[in-house]
Amino acid sequence: MATIEYKDGIGRISFDAGVTAEGKPIRKTKTYRGIKQGASATELQTALLQLAQLSELRYTGFEKVETSSIAN
Secondary structure, three states, X not given: XXXXXXXXXXXXXXXXXXXXXXXXEEEEEEEEEOXXXXXXXXXXXXXXXXXXXXXXXXXXEEEEEEEEEEXX
């Protein structure tokens, strides 16, 4: 029987960095590795919000990306 094994968690903050000369939005991201598997949405949001507030750029959102492997 196959199982899914958690490998890594990444927290990503998206920032608004202005617009180009053509008026297209510039987005920047900052990635934080080592997010524990059991981190709740509230815990992750609180931590990423604290980190985002250290930036001069305005944050626009947060993401959690999980990597898993499928093993037999």
